[in-house]
Amino acid sequence: MTDHSLETIVAGVRCREVLADLSDYLDGALTPARVEALQAHLAECSNCARFGGHVARTLAMLRQVRAHDERDVVNSVMTRILASS
Ligand SMILES: [Zn+2]
Numbered sequence: 001m002t003d004h005s006l007e008t009i010v011a012g013v014r015c016r017e018v019l020a021d022l023s024d025y026l027d028g029a030l031t032p033a034r035v036e037a038l039q040a041h042l043a044e045c046s047n048c049a050r051f052g053g054h055v056a057r058t059l060a061m062l063r064q065v066r067a068h069d070e071r072d073v074v075n076s077v078m079t080r081i082l083a084s085s
Contacts, residue, residue, distance in 0.1 A: 005047045011040035015047050019081065022074050 006016040018038055024030050025038060042048050058077050 008045065008047050010045040010048075011037060011043075013037050013041040015041075015045060018042065018045075018048060019078055022078065026074060 006014065006019070008015050018041055021030060021034070021038060025035060030038070058073060
């Protein structure tokens with residue numbers, strides 16, 4: 001396995017959890033505290049900073065599109081991230 005960096009914990013959240021929670025985040029299914037934790041992680045995590053451009057840009061972009069399209073975009077971004085890690 002080459003995805004050990006996804007096990008890095010920053011701000012109490014693993015990179016892997018951030019990826020796993022992205023869909024729920026976009027669905028508005030997470031608590032405000034959880035959203036804050038994810039954002040804190042993304043702000044401080046050097047691993048996520050490597051692909052954070054993707055994530056941050058995607059999140060910003062996704063806020064402007066419908067939920068139906070969000071999942072497709074998230075899935076494609078996650079696929080790309082996981083494939084390149
Ligand atoms: Zn991270």
